[in-house]
Amino acid sequence: MDEFASLSRRGLIGAGLGLGAGLLLPDSVLAASKPRRGGHIRVASLSSSTADTLDPAKGALSTDYVRHYMVYSGLTQMGGDLIARPALAERIVSDDQTVWHVRLRKGVTFHDGASLTAQDVVWSLLRHKDPAVGSKLATIAEQFAEVKAAGKQDVVIRLTGPNADLPAILAQSHFLILRAGTRDFRTANGTGPYMVTQFRPGVRTLVRRNPNYWKPGKAWLDEIELIGIPDEVSRVNALLSGDVQLVIAVNPRSAKRVMASRGHGLLETPSSLYTNLIMRQDQLPTGNPHFVAAMKYLTDRPLIKRALYRGYATIANDQPIPPFHPYYRADLPQTSLDLDKARWHLQRAGLTGVRLPVYASPAADGSVDMASILQEYGSRVGLNLAVNRVPADGYWSTHWMKHPLGFGNTNPRPTADLLFSLFYKSDAAWNESGWKNPRFDRLLLEARGEADQGRRKQLYGEMQGLVRAHCGVGIPVFISLIDGYDRRLKGLRPVSLGGLMGYQFAEHVWWEG
Numbered sequence: 001m002d003e004f005a006s007l008s009r010r011g012l013i014g015a016g017l018g019l020g021a022g023l024l025l026p027d028s029v030l031a032a033s034k035p036r037r038g039g040h041i042r043v044a045s046l047s048s049s050t051a052d053t054l055d056p057a058k059g060a061l062s063t064d065y066v067r068h069y070m071v072y073s074g075l076t077q078m079g080g081d082l083i084a085r086p087a088l089a090e091r092i093v094s095d096d097q098t099v100w101h102v103r104l105r106k107g108v109t110f111h112d113g114a115s116l117t118a119q120d121v122v123w124s125l126l127r128h129k130d131p132a133v134g135s136k137l138a139t140i141a142e143q144f145a146e147v148k149a150a151g152k153q154d155v156v157i158r159l160t161g162p163n164a165d166l167p168a169i170l171a172q173s174h175f176l177i178l179r180a181g182t183r184d185f186r187t188a189n190g191t192g193p194y195m196v197t198q199f200r201p202g203v204r205t206l207v208r209r210n211p212n213y214w215k216p217g218k219a220w221l222d223e224i225e226l227i228g229i230p231d232e233v234s235r236v237n238a239l240l241s242g243d244v245q246l247v248i249a250v251n252p253r254s255a256k257r258v259m260a261s262r263g264h265g266l267l268e269t270p271s272s273l274y275t276n277l278i279m280r281q282d283q284l285p286t287g288n289p290h291f292v293a294a295m296k297y298l299t300d301r302p303l304i305k306r307a308l309y310r311g312y313a314t315i316a317n318d319q320p321i322p323p324f325h326p327y328y329r330a331d332l333p334q335t336s337l338d339l340d341k342a343r344w345h346l347q348r349a350g351l352t353g354v355r356l357p358v359y360a361s362p363a364a365d366g367s368v369d370m371a372s373i374l375q376e377y378g379s380r381v382g383l384n385l386a387v388n389r390v391p392a393d394g395y396w397s398t399h400w401m402k403h404p405l406g407f408g409n410t411n412p413r414p415t416a417d418l419l420f421s422l423f424y425k426s427d428a429a430w431n432e433s434g435w436k437n438p439r440f441d442r443l444l445l446e447a448r449g450e451a452d453q454g455r456r457k458q459l460y461g462e463m464q465g466l467v468r469a470h471c472g473v474g475i476p477v478f479i480s481l482i483d484g485y486d487r488r489l490k491g492l493r494p495v496s497l498g499g500l501m502g503y504q505f506a507e508h509v510w511w512e513g
Contacts, residue, residue: 039511048228052201057135065503072176072190084167097162118149123180162449193219193507220510245486252310269494277474282434290349297342329461343381359406363395367407433472
């Protein structure tokens with residue numbers, strides 16, 4: 001019997017997972033926009049160095065992620081709705097969220113003409129467990145208890161425990177699929193929309209369209225050149241001068257400059273990126289729950305959104321799941337600026353008139369200004385905050401989580417489980433406030449293995465409530481990502497996992513120059 005035929009339909013994870021879907025944009029949208037083939041664009045990312053790599057396991061920066069998505073494909077692919085859908089996998093199913101059965105799409109070839117087989121997938125996933133590879137997701141790959149071929153097009157993945165998020169995990173750039181045995185990464189041999197014609201670490205990556213790409217009709221551009229421009233002002237200048245046609249990470253302060261140009265536009269991507277106030281729960285006085293409440297009531301969220309981010313942000317509520325996330329809990333009361341309540345909690349904490357240092361740094365985006373705002377409002381209720389601005393260099397190793405009161409900065413994560421596991425679980429290495437809540441930990445494990453989406457939302461909703469009410473973290477806003485582009489470049493859409501359509505723009509855009 002076909003082992004896939006015996007699996008129940010409820011084991012299909014995510015909308016469309018049994019139907020061979022997998023595009024970031026519906027075909028109807030693309031057809032209405034009439035994409036055209038041809039053109040060459042230059043794209044400027046944040047950085048470029050001799051550490052640039054074509055090995056997806058070692059990707060560390062946005063430039064790497066963009067490069068890898070251009071030339072490789074994954075078993076699944078994340079879209080703007082944050083749902084993982086099939087890509088190289090025709091379908092991926094499980095009855096218990098522990099043993100997963102993957103059937104590969106037929107007719108997919110690597111850039112060298114070799115056919116994609118189950119052995120390529122087995123080798124690509126298991127290499128992350130080899131310490132010599134130096135995979136950035138080695139700890140995530142530890143849950144791969146077994147990965148084996150069950151035929152030329154079939155793979156079985158057995159996890160160490162149930163995890164309903166495996167399809168989303170497999171969509172990450174680090175888990176993109178290589179040809180088995182690949183060890184030379186001076187060039188790339190993938191199944192992605194573009195083929196590498198030149199790779200010069202620290203200089204540029206040049207790719208051309210793959211005529212045998214497995215997605216019919218794609219990609220559209222003939223060539224893409226990827227470079228790095230670390231300085232934001234220089235990056236924007238390159239865009240406005242026509243030297244590049246697409247840039248990542250435009251500062252809100254540069255938005256007016258870009259919008260003043262008739263030939264250029266901005267793509268705002270609401271994201272789960274945030275800079276947070278950290279109040280260590282294992283130290284005093286920040287471990288006092290009344291102090292935590294006082295600081296949250298001192299936070300002027302609309303002012304932070306308007307003054308720090310020029311409106312390119314979404315009001316947050318002291319928990320890390322943003323309003324556009326499928327698991328967002330909308331019924332939690334919004335905490336707002338309230339000086340009377342802040343004064344009352346401060347008095348209950350016995351901290352009126354106390355001088356307390358708060359550590360901020362340009363390394364945690366916006367934290368210096370946030371600290372100044374808290375200092376101003378604190379002075380009105382009897383709290384004397386002393387802002388210690390420390391250099392960006394070495395902040396994360398020297399100051400982050402080392403003081404009773406400081407700031408962090410957390411990038412978007414693909415799943416709620418990953419975010420909560422990394423930053424809020426009691427024993428997490430990056431549990432910034434040292435918060436420990438056994439109920440939260442139990443809910444986290446339960447949600448990880450829960451296949452029913454309604455029940456998962458309920459579990460994650462309770463976790464959001466616990467963080468908001470009890471955790472020593474204040475999250476004022478979620479910071480939008482801003483890309484700048486030449487208006488002749490079409491097809492861009494926001495994908496909240498990162499700039500440049502979650503780093504996956506290459507196969508979706510076209511040029512009307």
